[in-house]
Amino acid sequence: MKNLAVLGLAALLALAGCSSTPDSAEPAGPPEPGTLRVLAGSELADLQPVLDAAEKATGVKVKLTFTGTLEGTQSLANGSLDGHYDAVWFSSNRYPAGIPDAAKRLGNQVKIMSSPVVLGLARSAAQRLGWDSRPVSWGEIAAAAGKKEFSYGMTDPSASNSGFSALVGVASALAHSGTAVDAQQIAAVTPQLTQFFSAQAMSAGSSGWLSDAYQRRATGQDPGQKVDGLINYESVLLSMNAAGKLPEPMKLIYPSDGVVTADYPLTLLTSAGDDARGAHQRLTDYLRTPDAQRRIMDTTQRRPVVPGVAPGPQFVPRDLVELPFPATQQAVDALLSAYFNKIRRPSRTLYLLDTSGSMEGDRIEALRSALVGLTGADNSLVGRYRQFRSREEVTMLPFNTGPQAPRTFTVPEQGPEAELAKIKAFAEGLQAGGGTAIYDSLQRAYQVMEPLAAKDPDRFTSIVLMTDGENENGGNLSSFRSTFGALPAAMRQVPVFTVLFGEGSGDELTQVATMTGGKVFDARNTQLSSVFQEIRGYQ
Numbered sequence: 292m293k294n295l296a297v298l299g300l301a302a303l304l305a306l307a308g309c310s311s312t313p314d315s316a317e318p319a320g321p322p323e324p325g326t327l328r329v330l331a332g333s334e335l336a337d338l339q340p341v342l343d344a345a346e347k348a349t350g351v352k353v354k355l356t357f358t359g360t361l362e363g364t365q366s367l368a369n370g371s372l373d374g375h376y377d378a379v380w381f382s383s384n385r386y387p388a389g390i391p392d393a394a395k396r397l398g399n400q401v402k403i404m405s406s407p408v409v410l411g412l413a414r415s416a417a418q419r420l421g422w423d424s425r426p427v428s429w430g431e432i433a434a435a436a437g438k439k440e441f442s443y444g445m446t447d448p449s450a451s452n453s454g455f456s457a458l459v460g461v462a463s464a465l466a467h468s469g470t471a472v473d474a475q476q477i478a479a480v481t482p483q484l485t486q487f488f489s490a491q492a493m494s495a496g497s498s499g500w501l502s503d504a505y506q507r508r509a510t511g512q513d514p515g516q517k518v519d520g521l522i523n524y525e526s527v528l529l530s531m532n533a534a535g536k537l538p539e540p541m542k543l544i545y546p547s548d549g550v551v552t553a554d555y556p557l558t559l560l561t562s563a564g565d566d567a568r569g570a571h572q573r574l575t576d577y578l579r580t581p582d583a584q585r586r587i588m589d590t591t592q593r594r595p596v597v598p599g600v601a602p603g604p605q606f607v608p609r610d611l612v613e614l615p616f617p618a619t620q621q622a623v624d625a626l627l628s629a630y631f632n633k634i635r636r637p638s639r640t641l642y643l644l645d646t647s648g649s650m651e652g653d654r655i656e657a658l659r660s661a662l663v664g665l666t667g668a669d670n671s672l673v674g675r676y677r678q679f680r681s682r683e684e685v686t687m688l689p690f691n692t693g694p695q696a697p698r699t700f701t702v703p704e705q706g707p708e709a710e711l712a713k714i715k716a717f718a719e720g721l722q723a724g725g726g727t728a729i730y731d732s733l734q735r736a737y738q739v740m741e742p743l744a745a746k747d748p749d750r751f752t753s754i755v756l757m758t759d760g761e762n763e764n765g766g767n768l769s770s771f772r773s774t775f776g777a778l779p780a781a782m783r784q785v786p787v788f789t790v791l792f793g794e795g796s797g798d799e800l801t802q803v804a805t806m807t808g809g810k811v812f813d814a815r816n817t818q819l820s821s822v823f824q825e826i827r828g829y830q
Contacts, residue, residue, distance in 0.1 A: 437486025444493030496828025
């Protein structure tokens, strides 16, 4: 794939995005005595009750700003956090530590808790496979996946740490080397990895959305294909069981040959002032007390890291084999490149693009730029991982007063440049004019997708609907709801990821996303290109 030579750097970074964020973190405000300004992974929002207790005990107020690790590490490396933040709190520092410009800004690091990435299966599926009462290796899991004996969901490894940890874990275990995998070993285990990922039926850009989608599908709240389980943080899977909202609890499978664990170091920045240093010390000392460690266990289902604090009964087994992390940029690059371009099931996406008269000017230019960026023109750290990939099928369907003529592109595995250039030329040629027929065009999108999916069903299939206004022409939401119910079952399982832009109706776009099992992305206060990049984690 184009630009693979530069992906090694990005590979070390693009590993835990959870929400739409700017390319650089927003300033957190001026320093305040007794306040620690922390740029954190959004999954840590569940720590707020613990941090409230910490403030009462220590006087340290934690001001959290959430980001993805990719964007956060990029901000760390370019120096934009200096003076605006005092600390970072990601799932792991393995990634920024591999980038010299980011690593030099990491100061005192204190591990607060941990959570391994494991496989959770519905209890009946685990019993069917015989995995509910005996140890299972990654190799056995991969073999069963290759036979389609079970299905699962996993986050995109370029967008989420849980997905990347799973990819590292299964590759390291299958290599049987006892050391971190290198490019040659990755090539050797690619056939087994292909088996393993053939059973992946859901992709997502964040662990939280993935678990919510699994629950909605399991309970029939959305029409998406039900899956047997998830690869996710142990803490997420335990929390899902504890919530009691699943039709049946999940059995957590801890592969006997090892896992990759997030250790959540609360890390002071070297640019932090003396007051922040003192606050960091008081806070981390408190969070590692026995009472705080137990509160973290009870609140977030993450494991304690302080000797002498016994893990709760939910953490079985307690002693896990830790698999080695790739030691070089080249190995990380080889692993992610193989995953996207050879191993995982390819994607099929239809982009339903509003080109009505209200898009004239800056808006149509933003749309052109966002699409062109996905062809490889965006060489930013984020953009390199979000471009169209080998084997991917992309359909462009512009609409205004009605749906226009669709055009489908398939990116070849070898020599993709010519096809990417065609997509770029198509995007650059988009023109604004006419009205806005959202629902007639969405109905047409499903009609276009149906024969494509019938011809080649083994793809991650989705629709991206971008509009900057309310429906003005043709059928309305009610009429689309009726036609959607009449679609073939396979088509009702195609999610619509809606992009709220300009004056688009947030209520209606939310209803469309909910009805189809998709997700709403808000581009009203964020660059459209950033939102299109974020959606890539779900395709």
